[in-house]
Amino acid sequence: MKVIIAAVAAIVGLIMVAVIGLIAAVLVDGDAEATELSDGGGGLQGVPAEFRSWILKADQECKQPAMVPALLAAQLYQESKFKTSREEATSHAGAQGPAQFMPGTWATWGRDADGNGTAPPWDIGDAVMAQGRMMCSLLKQAKNSGYGGDVRALALAGYNAGWGRVTQYRGVPPKSFANGETYNYVQIILSTMKRFQGPGLLQVSGSGSGADALRKAATRTGTPYAYGGGGPGGPSTGFCDGTNGYLRGTCAASSTVGFDCSSLVQYAYWPKTKLPRTAAAQYGATSDRAVSRTDLKPGDLLFWSRSSGFIYHVAIYAGDGNVLHAPRTGRHVEVAPLTSAMPQADYHGATRP
Structure with a gap:
């Protein structure tokens, strides 16, 4: 999620959070009998089973029309490649867990969503639900901002660099900002959403x-x-x-x-x-x-x-x-x-x- 970008002293009160983008391929396998995805419908595919239900739940709890499961899935893939170990899911800037929260940001959004009595950014349920809440809030801000462009792009930029940067540039920060990190982060996630877009949930009637x-x-x-x-x-x-x-x-x-x-x-x-x-x-x-x-x-x-x-x-x-x-x-x-x-x-x- 965020890799805190060096704060500019002239901008007081901005809470900067940034992300270390991770790109990789989801391995699909083999041969003669079956295939694996995750959802079973619901407009989501290609997601590890342990993430699926949480992504769908986070999507359901957000009332913003721009929120869809594939957006959260593509963001998680970019953030951590669905990795959960401390070794693989800790950025050089200290962002933690599959949704890559900086400790200060986690203090705001992190909750015990899975009910296990703790709320670390490493727990899949806690991380995905926090990601969903934060993205939902950012989508609402983007919608009400009056800035041009896709509200999803604005929200993703806010997640990566902090909403203050979106306000500063009145949109997604340009390629010249932070060596293009935020700009590329937004473009990659929006372009990879389609790989996680699945068919609608299969409707099954009857009993037995x-x-x-x-x-x-x-x-x-x-x-x-x-x-x-x-x-x-x-x-x-x-x-x-x-x-x-x-x-x-x-x-x-x-x-x-x-x-x-x-x-x-x-x-x-x-x-x-x-x-x-x-x-x-x-x-x-x-x-x-x-x-x-x-x-x-x-x-x-x-x-x-x-x-x-x-x-x-x-x-x-x-x-x-x-x-x-x-x-x-x-x-x-x-x-x-x-x-x-x-x-x-x-x-x-x-x-x-």
Whole structure:
């Protein structure tokens, strides 16, 4: 968040806070079965699961129209790359935690949002909610300021350099200010927001185990695919087996926290229905309850197989001709048309757990 920029003595009363910008890539992995993201909808994707609910909560608590989950996600990515350790999330200027708060600023915005009895800037919930409150306040200031330009840009500049600098320049500080740190900070975050913008939350009607499983799986939309990763407890790192789990020649599964296709299904139905781990085993456990393609209901399982008959993929029917699944390495948990989710010629059949 902020890397305090050297205060100018002539400007009295300005509380300067700045940020050390961190840029990096979010690793997405592997291969043949599923992908990981985080949200499960709600207009957010590509965010670590431990951050997702807090980002959505911070967004919901802000009534400013310019606030969206992707804005907070892109800002966190720029600030810390979603890192939380003291070693990785402490700037050279002393900014702390995933939202990079300077101690003085944290004293104003930090609260015990996660209810664990403490309120350090290292706690994900505390940090994200403080970030959301501060950005919400800055968005309101920007809206009421009368300054030209995008209110999000003005708010981000205020977060990075302090609102006093925005007032001084009547807008985002120019490239000449602080070697372009604030200017570039704003531009990078606004340009990377799109990578975190996900589909709207999947609406699931009805009741019963199928609908409940679909609702649960939908909360994981956007979670990265990790071959061999995930299980009843949620996403986890996977593994490579010589064929699967690789991305551009590198084993991505071992460093990606996510689901593959069958672990997503297992997670969705657990613990009410304890399905086995692999797609082939899940088909074997439910094949006695086959469902025709014309009689599909939300929560039904759909399977695809090779010409040999080996079941290699499973998805959950999401209604309206769509499926929710973890497709393959390099992708994420997503909703896709049944007709194009996997090769049509490989469609094997459907079952109802």
